[in-house]
Amino acid sequence: MTExxxxxxxxxxxxxxxxxLLIITLSVTGFSLHFADPKLPLVEFSLAARLHQVAGIALVALYAFFVVANLVTGNWWQYIPKPPGIIERCWVQAKWxxxxIFRGEPHPYRVSEETNFNALQALSYWFIMYxxxxxxxxxxxxxxxxxxxxxxxFGFDGLLPVAVVHYLTGAVIVMFMIAHIYLGTTGTTATSMFKTxxxxxxxHVGPEESRHGDRRHADRRGS
Amino acid sequence: MFSTWCQRIFGALLVAGLCGAPVHAGSDSPIDSETLAKNRKANEVCFACHSPAGIAKPPRADLDMSKLADSRVEPEIFNKADHGVMDCRQCHSSKHYGAEYPHGAAGKTETSPCNECHAAKQLRLEPQFNASVHAKVEGVKEKFTCNTCHNVHVNVLALRLKDPAKIVEQDNHGCLACHNSDATFARFAPASDKMPGQKKARPDIDTIHEWLPNTKAHWKAVRCVECHTPEVAAGKMLSHEILNKEKAEKKCLTCHSADSSLKTRLYRHMVKDEQQRLGFTNSVILSNSYVIGATRHPELDRIVIGFIVLTLAGVLGHGAVRFIAALRRRKNGEKQ
Structure with a gap:
């Protein structure tokens, strides 16, 4: 049964x-700029600089929209890791x-309109986005x-700490993006989350049809 | 005649000193403090008129103020310049000196040419200058002297200035004084190809550099000549062959890479002090500017790349195990 x-x-x-789209553009151009090397041409430097600048400004505007829209619609609450039992819920999710996941066990968390994210998602999205x-x-x-x-x-150009922060936070976002795209394949089917x-x-597939659906969660709710 | 030759010999000795040592009076000065004091005292006579104070309060009523304004020198700046230890008369004939006014009719033509002291340097630089855009445009070469770009009353050797920001400001002023001023550009400009009888119009400096991202930031951080002169070997003096826009460097990676050419250009005088401070490549450049691509931290890069590779390997490995596990479950399910 599909719900x-x-x-x-x-x-x-x-x-x-x-x-x-913007994060991918910024990652590729940012890599081209930071690791600029004649032996490793990725995106031509001046083009990469311009694209990075334009995409960066667009991302600032988009982030402002995200914050305002979250406040207006109340969606911000989805990103807040809710404390009671959060460590236990994170551990359950991590264990899965x-x-x-390799044993085909059902997903330990059932998505609802009220709470879109499991505890690990909420924690990581909150950390990345805020x-x-x-x-x-x-x-x-x-x-x-x-x-x-x-x-x-410390005797260096004042842009140095700014550059280091920009580089490290950019690298964290690239790592998040890789994991995020991969975890997108861990839905009911490999493509279901992308379709969503x-x-x-x-x-979500009903317990009797689930491949690694929500049987345990449904059982718990039913009990 | 004898005194003129004495001045020239003194000048040559002084220049020899300038090339190897700081010139300010003191223990490192190429001239002794007594001679310096004598020169400064003598120069006061010139600065009585040829200075902002002299122009504001002329010591004589019959001075040609427009001509005087053209020959104004800032004593405080001149005294700090490379030639600031010299007596004005070493370059400007003694006929100009003192109460004799108006000065000799020959005026500026009696000013000693630079090669009287800098003969060896001129011999080396002349072929470079002759190949430069300023010498190749008809009618422009004759108007150029060393002083056109290197203001002898102001300029300080990069070796003495040390601070790259000051070197950039000084050297770019030499270029922008013409290339950012219609009036000065017109004094040197050749005839226009498009408008007969008129001079070539000054190309707008912002428009012709539109291709260069963050143009203003570049002009504050590097000199025009970093791109508008050909590459020279490490440790060698920058070429005096000024390249036109077609020949000028347009490859960003020439500076924005670990093997940045800035090491042989703007930071040539500092590169011997390179100590990879805090582990940064090209830390001497970083002392003045963060140059993306050039001022990297190899250890930090290795850690970041390592984490990204681990993340990729982690998700690929996880996905592969998932795939194999799903296949085995399906196989087992089919058997049952």
């Missing part, structure tokens, strides 16, 4: 795919990724407006 719930409104889907992204965007803005950066730090992100509808 469908309308999980993701249009604005979240549009934001998500725009965000994805480490062992249960801790890492602002740091990356602020350091990027300081690159655009270096007059606001300190003149000198396109049409907004989340599908």
């Amino acid at each position: 469908r719930i309308y999980l993701l409104p249009l604005w979240i889907r549009l934001w998500h795919w725009s965000n994805a 990724y480490m062992f249960g 801790m890492v992204m602002p740091l990356m965007l602020l350091s990027g803005l300081l690159f655009l407006f270096p007059e606001f950066a300190p003149d000198r730090v 992100m396109i049409n907004g509808w989340h599908e």
Whole structure:
């Protein structure tokens, strides 16, 4: 039995795919700029610089939209890791990724309209979107407006700490992106989560049909 | 005649000193403090008129103020310049000196040419200058002297300036004084190809550099000549062959890479002090500017790449095990 719930409104889907496009552009151009080497041509340097600048400004605008839309719609609550039992719920989720998924065990978390994310998702999305992204965007803005950066730090150009923060936060986001794309394949089928992100509808298979569905969760709820 | 030759010999000795040592008075000065004091005292006579103070309060009523404005020198700046230890008369004939006014009619033509002291350097640099854009455009070469780009009353050797920001400001001023001023550009400009009887219009400096990202940031951080001169071997003096826009460097990676050419250009004088401070490549450049691609931390790069590779390997490995496990479950299911 397949159950469908309308999980993701249009604005979240549009934001998500725009965000994805910009992050991929910024990752490729950022890599080309930081590891600039005549022996390793990826994107031509001046083109990479311009693309990185334009995509960076667009990402700042998109992030501002994300924050405002989250506040207006109340969607911000989805990203808040809810404390009671969070460590236990994270551990259950991690155990499933480490062992249960290979044994075809049902997914330990059942998505609902009220709570879209499992505990690990909420924690990692909160960390990326509200801790890492602002740091990356602020350091990027300081690159655009270096007059606001300190003149000198420990005898070096004041842009050095800004550059290091930008580089490290960018690397964290690239690692998150790799894991995020892969975990997108861990739905009911390898493509179901990608479809949800396109049409907004989340599908979960009923316990009797589940390949690694939500039997345990359903049982617990039923008990 | 004898005194002129004495001045020239003194000048040559002084230049020899300038090439190897800082010139400010003191223990490192190429001239003794007594001679320096004598020169400065003598120069006060010139600065009585040829200075902002002299122009504001002329010591004589019959001075041609427009000519005087053209020959104004800032004593404080001149005294710090490479030639600031010299007596004005070493370059400007003694006929100009003192109360004799107006000065000799020959005026500027009696100013000693630079090669009187800098003969060896001129011999080496002349072929470079002759190949440069300034010498190849008809009618422009004759208007050029060393002083056109290197203001002898102001300029300080990069070796003495040390601070790359000051070197950039000084050297770019030499270029922008013409290339960012219609009036000065017109004094040197050749005839226009498109408008008969008119001079070539000055190309807008922002427009012709539109291809260069963050143009203003570049002009504050590097000199025009970093791109507008050909590459020279490490440790060698920058070429005096100024390249036009077609020949100028347009490959960003020439500077923005670990083997940045800035080491043989703007930071040539500092490169011997390179100590990879805090583990950064090209840390002497980093002392002044963060140059993406050039000022990297190899250890940090290895750690970051390592984490990204681990993440990729982790998801690929996880996916492969998932795939194999699913196949085995399906196989087992089929058997049952």
